[in-house]
Amino acid sequence: MKKVAVVMGSTSDLPVMQEAIDILKGFDIEVDVDIVSAHRTPEKLFTFSKNAHTNGYAVIIAGAGGAAHLPGMVASMSPLPVIGVPVKSSNSIDGWDSILSILQMPGGVPVATVALNGAKNAGILAAQIIGSSDKCVMDKIVLYKEGLKQKVIEGAKSVNS
């Protein structure tokens, strides 16, 4: 099965990005994690992005805060689908700086952007992409969604009891 790469601009993003890692591991999908910064390690960014599709990855999740150029720059150099996670970093403008710099990509270079700090959804989306060609993962996603439904049903029962 193909792997997912989870990259982020700084170790300070890890508490947010950990949710993507955890949910992917819960679906038994192999994840490689690395710190890659468009601003601080541009050569590493180039090497990672250019080679990701021949290194066994199916999807890249990229998270960054502030002037979050990482996801877009990865998408500019990789043919793989890139999921962007805007991270609310300490000096951010309430996270809007990161949201807009990941979301507002030019035509032809998409980044599938999730909500602010939405790393969990990024992980689920990556699993769904893998699941579209892997029945074992798809079965786990079906079960996961069934679990979400049951939680709501149980919650509704407890409200009425």
Ligand SMILES: Nc1c(C(=O)O)ncn1[C@@H]1O[C@H](COP(=O)(O)O)[C@@H](O)[C@H]1O
């Ligand atoms: N946005 C980027 C990029 C990039 O886009 O390449 N590299 C680091 N950063 C972000 O800077 C914030 C502060 O980083 P530090 O905590 O290391 O100062 C982090 O949220 C990181 O993602």
